[in-house]
Amino acid sequence: MRTIIEPFKIKMVEALQMTTREQREQIISSVDFNPFLIRSEDVLIDLLTDSGTSSMSDRQWAALISADEAYAGSRSYFKFEDKIQEITGFKHVIPTHQGRAAERILFSVATKQGDIVPNNTHFDTTRANIEFTKAIAVDLQDEACTDPELEAPFKGNLDLEKLRALLEEVGPERIPLGMITVTNNASGGQPVSMANIRATSELLRSHDIPFIIDACRFSENAYFIKTREAGYADKSLLEIAQEMFSMADGCTMSAKKDAFANIGGFLAINNDEWAVQARTLLVLTEGFPTYGGLAGRDLAAIAQGLDEVLDEDYMQYRIRSTQYLGDNLEKVGVPIYKPTGGHAIYINARKFLPHIPPEHFPGQALVVEMYIEGGIRAVEIGSVMFGKTNPDTGALIPAKNELVRMAIPRRVYTQSHVDYVIEAMGDLARRKDAVQGLQFKLEAPVLRHFTSTFKRL
Numbered sequence: 001m002r003t004i005i006e007p008f009k010i011k012m013v014e015a016l017q018m019t020t021r022e023q024r025e026q027i028i029s030s031v032d033f034n035p036f037l038i039r040s041e042d043v044l045i046d047l048l049t050d051s052g053t054s055s056m057s058d059r060q061w062a063a064l065i066s067a068d069e070a071y072a073g074s075r076s077y078f079k080f081e082d083k084i085q086e087i088t089g090f091k092h093v094i095p096t097h098q099g100r101a102a103e104r105i106l107f108s109v110a111t112k113q114g115d116i117v118p119n120n121t122h123f124d125t126t127r128a129n130i131e132f133t134k135a136i137a138v139d140l141q142d143e144a145c146t147d148p149e150l151e152a153p154f155k156g157n158l159d160l161e162k163l164r165a166l167l168e169e170v171g172p173e174r175i176p177l178g179m180i181t182v183t184n185n186a187s188g189g190q191p192v193s194m195a196n197i198r199a200t201s202e203l204l205r206s207h208d209i210p211f212i213i214d215a216c217r218f219s220e221n222a223y224f225i226k227t228r229e230a231g232y233a234d235k236s237l238l239e240i241a242q243e244m245f246s247m248a249d250g251c252t253m254s255a256k257k258d259a260f261a262n263i264g265g266f267l268a269i270n271n272d273e274w275a276v277q278a279r280t281l282l283v284l285t286e287g288f289p290t291y292g293g294l295a296g297r298d299l300a301a302i303a304q305g306l307d308e309v310l311d312e313d314y315m316q317y318r319i320r321s322t323q324y325l326g327d328n329l330e331k332v333g334v335p336i337y338k339p340t341g342g343h344a345i346y347i348n349a350r351k352f353l354p355h356i357p358p359e360h361f362p363g364q365a366l367v368v369e370m371y372i373e374g375g376i377r378a379v380e381i382g383s384v385m386f387g388k389t390n391p392d393t394g395a396l397i398p399a400k401n402e403l404v405r406m407a408i409p410r411r412v413y414t415q416s417h418v419d420y421v422i423e424a425m426g427d428l429a430r431r432k433d434a435v436q437g438l439q440f441k442l443e444a445p446v447l448r449h450f451t452s453t454f455k456r457l
């Protein structure tokens with residue numbers, strides 16, 4: 001087979017600023033070893049997130065220029081609504097400034113103290129918005145996902161036995177809605193099968209519990225269904241997405257992912273009562289129902305982006321290029337979470353740096369070295385992000401895994417950028433035994449990964 005090429009050519013470029021190793025050593029120590037605090041112009045390849053970092057297409061920019069900025073009844077809103085209804089079939093389309101605003105509105109309407117919301121794995125903003133209403137967010141992920149080496153097609157699946165047990169234990173009255181996140185970002189970016197979506201939907205609906213999809217990466221998930229699940233090879237991504245959404249009662253979406261937008265999101269639901277309440281909240285903090293938290297031009301860019309993300313040539317390139325990075329990292333001796341998911345590669349930092357115990361943050365040590373080695377920025381998903389300090393003893397309660405996520409912005413980097421990353425990681429692998437651990441200089445009380453500072457041991 002021939003090389004799967006980027007199915008686009010470049011019309012506008014943004015210069016990258018080169019730095020020397022000495023400069024990067026100085027920069028990372030000036031921010032106390034927290035890459036979140038580096039200025040982006042000092043980063044060469046930025047793999048911190050795939051959120052809001054996409055390149056927009058010429059057609060998106062054209063849509064943006066010709067958008068309608070009317071306060072009420074904007075033409076751009078109706079295009080946005082039409083496109084979302086075509087894909088999801090949901091009755092009410094409520095624009096928000098990003099995914100978490102859709103979450104906040106949904107949970108303000110649907111959940112209350114003591115309620116329980118199951119999901120395969122809640123993303124951290126979803127969990128936080130549920131907990132803000134004093135409800136409880138429960139992860140029911142399939143056990144397959146706990147083994148980073150296991151090659152299975154749908155490690156993002158929700159465990160139906162766990163859902164059945166939860167329903168029996170707490171009763172359906174305490175579960176105002178159930179969710180599935182596609183793909184499962186908090187668990188290796190792994191996809192969810194159509195069979196699992198169907199079975200979850202049937203189980204929830206048999207108890208009259210609404211089923212909501214966190215749809216951030218819905219098209220990436222549809223591509224995995226097409227290529228890995230029997231019976232879908234000949235269906236289009238749009239048809240597969242329509243089938244996924246047909247089993248749900250609504251969705252939350254961050255358009256910063258699978259809509260190629262730099263900002264935006266929406267809540268789409270069938271329930272008329274929820275929609276009335278949601279629009280009331282929308283007016284309070286986001287905006288009038290035909291623009292939500294967005295400008296007309298954002299709505300236009302999202303509608304166009306949603307069309308482009310269902311293009312199969314694009315998605316083949318997207319998933320293949322992520323896999324290419326993963327396969328080659330393994331070849332140069334970097335252990336990764338397997339199989340490769342859609343939007344990111346997760347490095348197993350515990351396995352890569354076995355000489356650094358969780359107390360000395362192997363994932364954080366690795367993101368620091370990646371920056372020094374190649375100007376590459378990634379994010380620790382380990383004991384800095386999810387660990388806790390025991391208030392009595394001061395000892396670390398470590399996270400389950402010590403991972404580093406390399407998220408891949410959409411349509412931004414070319415194969416030679418990716419080859420450069422692989423080469424830099426290979427050089428790092430050769431000197432990994434000399435990498436030192438870190439300790440806190442200043443431990444932030446919440447969301448530690450954003451603002452905590454560190455010193456080398």
Ligand code: F0G
Nearest residue numbers: 049051098099100123125185216254256
């Ligand atoms: N749900 C999932 C699965 C996500 O990955 C995100 C964001 C959100 C909801 C919230 O959307 O940022 O538009 O408010 N994930 C980004 C990331 C931040 O880097 O993974 P948002």
